Amino acid sequence: xxxxxxxxxxxxxxxxxxxxxxxxxxxxxxxxxxxxxxxxxxxxxxxxxxxxxxxxxxxxxxxxxxxxxxxxxxxxxxxxxxxxxxxxxxxxxxxxxxxxxxxxxxxxxxxxxxxxxxxxxxxxxxxxxxxxxxxxxxxxxxxxxxxxxxxxxxxxxxxxxxxxxxxxxxxxxxxxxxxxxxxxxxxxxxxxxxxxxxxxxx
Numbered sequence: 001x002x003x004x005x006x007x008x009x010x011x012x013x014x015x016x017x018x019x020x021x022x023x024x025x026x027x028x029x030x031x032x033x034x035x036x037x038x039x040x041x042x043x044x045x046x047x048x049x050x051x052x053x054x055x056x057x058x059x060x061x062x063x064x065x066x067x068x069x070x071x072x073x074x075x076x077x078x079x080x081x082x083x084x085x086x087x088x089x090x091x092x093x094x095x096x097x098x099x100x101x102x103x104x105x106x107x108x109x110x111x112x113x114x115x116x117x118x119x120x121x122x123x124x125x126x127x128x129x130x131x132x133x134x135x136x137x138x139x140x141x142x143x144x145x146x147x148x149x150x151x152x153x154x155x156x157x158x159x160x161x162x163x164x165x166x167x168x169x170x171x172x173x174x175x176x177x178x179x180x181x182x183x184x185x186x187x188x189x190x191x192x193x194x195x196x197x198x199x200x201x202x
Contacts, residue, residue, distance in 0.1 A: 021166030028159025108137030
């Protein structure tokens, strides 16, 4: 019998770091005059921690296997990005905007797939994941193809992307992560078959 403790720990960590993303994003939006080095250290640390949490979520194997299914690759990418940002904080802003923008865009696209899978599983709030994924992807594009403006506007745009990413991950983990005691399916297909059978028998 597999313990659900790793699943609960991964979910709690996901929620916590998503909230940190939201707080950091709001802080940059409200106070875009922060030192670039301070922002680099905070963003780098948050990226590394979230990368670790994502990898832990991928291996936790919750019931639906939806929210974390693409998190191994994105987790590794976030850790590498966080390390680079913390090593070279003086040059971080342009690099962070491009790479984080691409990461947010890719994650948004992955979450579109999660939303579609959630719909096929019968999860009623799948559209929340879809809406947040589209909004996050748009902000990722804006961050990559950012206009040539001042530092303050760039930090606001960075804050908006962090906020969107945090909200997207919060919605995903609260909507699509299912933890059931004493139940550990072998694969996502097993769960899908079980849900299909239940719908047929109703």
